[in-house]
Amino acid sequence: MKLFPYGHATHPQWRMAAGLVLAQLRAQMTLPDYAPEPRLALVYITDHYAQDAQAVLDHLRQALPEVTDWAGTVGVGIAVNNAEYFDEPALAVMLCNVAPAHYRVFSGVSPLPADWADAALVHADPATPDLAELITEMAGRTQQGYVFGGLTSSRTRSVQFAISADQPQTLAAGGVFEGGLSGVAFSSRVGLLSRVTQGCQPIAAEHEVTEADRHVVLKLDGQPALDVMLDALKISLSEPQKAIPVVRSTLVGLSPAGQSGVGRAGNLGNDVLVRHIVGLDPMRQGVAVAEHLAPGMRLTFCQRNVHAARADLVRVCAEIREELEPEMLSIEAINAFSDDPVPTLPQAGKRIAGAVYVSCTGRGGPHFGGPSAELQIIRHALGDVPLVGFFAAGEIARHHLYGYTGVLTVFTTD
Template identity: 25%
Template sequence: MRIAVGLSTAPEARQAGAEAAAHALDQLAGETLSLAVLLTSRAYTDEASAVLAGVHQSVRVPALVGCVAQSVVAGRREMENEPSVALWLASGLPAAAETFQLECIRTTTGGLLAGHRFDQAVGDFHLLLSDPYSFPIDVLLEHLNADLPGTVVMGGLVSGMQGPAGSRLFRDREVVASGAVGVRLPGLRGVPIVSQGCRPIGYPYIVTGARGALITELGGRPPSERLREIVTVLPPDQLELLTHGLQIGIVVDEHLAAPGQGDFLIRGILGADPSSGAIEVGEVVEVGTTVQFQVRDAVGADKDLRAALVQASSDLPGRPAGALLFTCNGRGRRMFGVADHDAATIDDLLGGIPLAGFSAAGEIGPIAGRNALHGFTASIALFVE
């Protein structure tokens, strides 16, 4: 298996697609191509078809998926404020890549997910790119976890749109504006890495009162009281982190005696009721669940990413052939204050492997053996030669 990445910043859409494809193809001269992942910045939203046509003008590839995103990653660069097209090419896959498109069909009793049947017999690796407005990714992930354990999904929610109907997703030779696109990679070993951008503060608490996504009690007391207890003993530097937004972490594995950074599913706190002290979070939480308040922390996020990459590198059976990065659009300069943090860190610690990706409005990746939608993470699909 070999992987290459091509990049173009040409202002004209078709030229940008053709250039990115030609640059990637030069690195795989003579190879039989298996899969392409096309990622473009939102400067090309209205000309997404032209970018795709330019790619197909330069390369013949049997399977292609991709999207228009807020920003694009190529190599050790994260192009946050400039037009850019990246093409990730792979050759030598163990079996043919199978692209698909998913749609949610609304019914009187809920909805149906149509377009692809996930194989119950094998735990295949999948890449998935989803429109956050028209596709219920949480429903799909819940179904896979409950009914098809072992199926691995990685990817992200598309962040390049300017509202509903603004998404642009690529599948083979088509551009679609809703649903989700993906690719099944049978027989391929993808190594998932999910690095958190938040760290816990205070103590973990058992949820003793909850109604859906509303938490009414933590350890027998209102959540607002628990938070005040934490805030009164925080040092000044940690108090400052609270101004960047408070999150809640839901422990994924309840068997952990002392959960720490990386053991939580991070969700935002959407609101609070001053009269009752209850909080609303971005996930249904059951009584008996362990949770802990979290803060976004650049230093902790850097340490966590480095530790995850070092651990993955030591566990690999061979040299990494390349990777795809799905990094939160709240990271980058917004979190770290410098450009290219995640991409450059991966490049430094994994030896300059071919890397492409995009900034996502939610990152998809497994944690504790379960597929999940994350926030503020760097989710990396690492592929081994």
């Protein structure tokens, strides 16, 4: 698998941006390290182009007739290698060098068959009813139970792209959709590594939910939940002018029953779901959160923290690099540990052919210290690799819907 050609550009007129992107793609496709004839494209646009989504897709397809399958969505910002385009008109395209037999574009008019795929890239409309259940169902249609992606973020149309030459339904629909889920599913023959990076820091000890009523936690560790929260935040309802801003800036991290959500280093674990506090219930001494609760769950009060977000992003990038590049022993060390006069050398590691990064809209720009700082961290850790993605209204990983996180997924090759 060769490197994935990719291009990106910003311009007030989408045709000019598309021309710049196409020039980059065509130039890379002539280079020996890049794939010359990929069939699958991922396309991400900012919402400045959302009203012209069909025209953008038609133009790209006509300019690249060898690319038969397209998937993507819109965001208030899009991500590329070493840069982000936030709140400005921009377009990014990556051509994935994956054999047609090992991927399938899906959408509402062409659903994904059960047990066909190993994993799937999913784009979803945040206004879709029962979205969390649909994501869980989609994960259940994959053999690994793993999906990755995010929710469309747009101030205009929440469009998705999904079109395949092998699927007449998508061709008839034009390839631009609103509502529901769409994306690309991949077979086990496609090498993928994916990690979730959290953007919040615990500010108090972890508690067990011992009593709850749907979205309201009533007791934590057997104590009234409101009292526990006020004590953890060091505030009092008798001073509402001081208490309200603190509560508004506080989130909760939720973990499954019997599973701690805080690591040894004091950071939130990968499986923690961060949710907003949406209200207080003084009559029942409860705290309402934006998630259905059940006794036994673990709850941690937390806040957004730039230093924790940077450190966790570096950590997940390092984990990917370590998995791709196992430590190599010297010939002398191999001989010292082996009785074989001609020992087998360790296999070479893998490299990144392309990457997709989906980050929360609340993480982009200044949250990491400046424009494009988040993507620059990834570039520093992973190197100069093809990367596209978008800033989402919610991030998808495994079978969960996350918030304030980043989901980094890389395509690997020998």
